[in-house]
Amino acid sequence: MLAAILILSVLAILFGLLLGFAAMRYKVEGDPIVDQIDAILPQTQCGQCGYPGCRPYAEAIARGEADINQCPPGGEAGIVALADLLGRDVKPLNDEHGEHKEKKTVVIIDEKLCIGCTLCIQACPVDAIVGAAKQMHTVIKDECTGCNLCIPPCPVDCIHIIPVEDDIKTWCWPEPEAELEQPPIEEPV
């Protein structure tokens, strides 16, 4: 009896130590779930969700503060992917945060009007605007995420939203029209 208790206690202590050691040795830096959520978010860094960027929103979702339907650029596909990952129910996009736009957009600076104030450069979350004080600014189209954060600070309203047009490389085949539900009934002659 005593021997059994002793053996079991020793084993318990041993495994406890082993687990404790493993927990320290293989400690995971950061929160992996945040990385997974962040990977789903579209990285426009637009702040429409109410957080200053995609990662803060991912952290808020992980903490349970924010809901999964606050990201308009991600749209329904993003919500479905988040719901899948977190095991929650899919819900429609919360329209308080904006509408999902099917067509991607970028901004363009009307260079004739730009006064070189640098305010848009400071607002751009991905450094997609080049220029210097009192010099003309321009948007690097390939880097622009279409977050539109540069538009409110512009004092002369010289930044415009333009849709991204498809070229041959990015063009997608349209989905074929769905089949007839019922085959046509032939009239008896």
Next chain:
Amino acid sequence: MKRRLWHFHGGLHLPEHKQASMTKPVVAAALPDEIILPMQQHIGSPAEPVVKVGEHVLKGQRVAKASEYVSAPVHASTSGEVIAIEERGVPHPSGLPLLSIVIKPDGKDEWTELKPVPDYAQLDPSALRNVIRDAGIVGLGGAGFPSFIKLNPGPDNAVDTLILNGAECEPYITCDAMLMQERPRDIIDGLLIMKHALRARHCIIAIEDNKKVALTLLKNSLQEHEAEFLKIVSIPTIYPSGGEKQLIRILTGKEVPSHGLPIDIGVVCHNVATAAAICKVINEGKPLVERYITVTGETLDQPRNLKVRIGTPCIDLLNACGWREDQTDEVLMGGPMMGFGIPALDMPTVKTSNCLLARPKDQPHQQPAMPCIRCGQCAAVCPAQLLPQQMYWYARARDFDKIQAYNLFDCIECGCCAYVCPSRIPLVQYYRFAKTEIWAKERDKEKADHARQRHEFRLQRLERKKKEDEERRRRKKELLKKTQPKPDSEADIKQAAIQAAMDRVKAKRATQEQQKKNIENLNEKQQQAIEAVEKRRQRLRNAGADNEENP
């Protein structure tokens, strides 16, 4: 000894419709009013124009250079003047425009200086590949992949078999068959050049057994010593035996792995037309500026093959063959199985155009599709051994993970499944739709990752700048503390700073006044003039001081 052949899964025996366009010999198409050369006629990055509007170019002159490794240059297909470099419609299912060089022919068709390679066997394979790359040769079978890349097996791969694809299995198309009949020796010479570049051990030219004439002519032009390593093989006529993976299966019995390339199993496959084009480059120095195109269909009076300058508008070719426009429903580029409707007929023919097929009105496929009845005929004919109906359901449900699990990307879009479908479901359209959607998603993902990286970098940069500013302020404060021995209060610090600034200004002014410019080598007159000015300035200054004192 008869060579052993294997079978691939599925396939179809289709009505051939080839005879109509093979009765007449190939003739050169007339010089059009305009030659339109799109900058992308190949897989890879578009070429970049190297000529300007107004420049006179000669036939065979390079007008656009390859922009990256996977790219191909473009050459003028006739002599004339460059009248525009602008976006023009190109034969692509999207109908979207592409940057193109437009040439107005001068009618002389004058060649540029040609540089043939006298003895290619002396050339290093990489030098040979460069010659082929500079001639703008791309796969002429339909895909248009730059040929010099496919002629580079890489350091780790040995090429056992080089296959020349002369199967031409799609109905109506006969341009390769005519090429094999008219220029058999060019094809064999081109094959030998390819063999040299690849250091291949065996070569096979594969021809479907419905092209008896081409087979005999090719065999006749084969020289005795070549017959040891070069075999001309007749394969059964079954669609799609001309698919690269299917042809390799027929000839070698080996399967190209999923997501793999033929080189993984020691095989390289090229089209016969590519071989003939390479022969022209080496023996005559002529870059890829023309090709054979089949112009055929039920609504043409004289269906035939034409030797076409690349960039000739489709409408010119149709008119040359007696096209009856009013009876035509649409004109396909390519065959009836894999071709696509040309959005507008003034679009040019490109390097990969092999056939123009005019379709008469009232074809059965134009009737509406009906529901899938799960008959499984599509799976029975699929040459890639896929499950077309499963993929169809997942494409409709937009379940792109699942459809990839069913190996969507092994689909060669041959159209067998849609051909046998009793419900006339446009199955291939669904796979094309799914493929491009998946690519678009991948692009979005890449873009998002890139944006995340840039955003994180920006945050880091702002953080660093903040720290640096703080550090600078701290240092300045320390410096100030050192120079001003223990000031009593904050007001004193401010006072000291103001005093220091005023001192600095005073010192600067003093040095400015002392420094006089351009006073070397003055003659007496100038010296006197300067003195007079100085006196006047002194007087004014005194007067100014008086005014300030007594306003």
